[in-house]
Amino acid sequence: MDRLHSQKIWEIASALRLTSNGSPADAILAFCEARAAAMLTDFPDCATPSEMLNIMEATLGTTFEVVRSDDELVALQRRYVQAGEWGFAALDKELHGDVYGVTYRRMTARTGERSFVSVIDCRGDKGLRSYFTKWHEIGHLLILTDQQRSTYKRTHAHASSKDPEETLVDLIAGHMGFFPQFLLPEIGTEVTFADVDRIRGKLCPEASLLSSAIAYAKHHGQPCLLIDAKLALKKEEEAGLLQGSFGFYDPPVPKLRVQSVVQSNNAQQYGLYIPKNYRVPESSVIHLVHNGQQDPATASECLSLWESSDGNCLGPKAIQIEVRKSFDSVLALISLPRGFRNRA
């Protein structure tokens, strides 16, 4: 989160002439919400973030070009280069590693044509993020000032993943892709993956299960957590491996650990809290799903099963847990059993 308080973010907020007593990132999110509200006044029938995405694509003047294979990428490059968009010659090199999309300003756009093209890389596993990538590129365009719009060349410099602006634009994408105005009325009183599926199907079928579940847990009115667990080493173990301080015969074994936690606003107030990097208890149903013995699974468990490596355990608290496998990680939705929810 430190990146969201860096000078670059203050500069973006200042270029947009935003003022705020809070964080510049919050001010920029509020600015994006206000822009969305203004655009939606022309489209009163818009009822889903997917529809809003199309409206913003048109209003902000870009065209999504989705690429699903290397052949499609080559064909797209050829088409645009032949039309005079020479920047596309380097497109394949731009979409390296964890770069999922690029937005170019068109050099040959005629009056009335859209000024930008946003290439969405959906080759292989990158396709899982297509919805998020589209919103990410829209996020870049949303925070351009009018002056920047006319001089802007393209998103993504090399090695941009540590760029605070990328972190900010990811935040905008996560927020706009599950715009609260559309999401909140859909969230029911139970905390279930079935509810996540239903909402995803209705509002944004292109979104991934993970990004939908994150937005769902974050905005849920009931206290809940979403955990993403994967096989991983402890931080000290990883550092030890890098320094070569382990003997040849006793390298550390990766264990199932919490990689990220998303909590509802009121989770902590109800005593629902699991720290990042904690090991998943072997007796938890999360292990059964990880091992492939069950998928999906639900269980009633106690939070006191969870303990840190120095032996501290979390306090006793009855929890309801629902688990699903999602590629190389295991997702768990954790909530309080019915009847415990109103006791803070």
Ligand SMILES: [Zn+2]
């Ligand atoms: Zn970007």
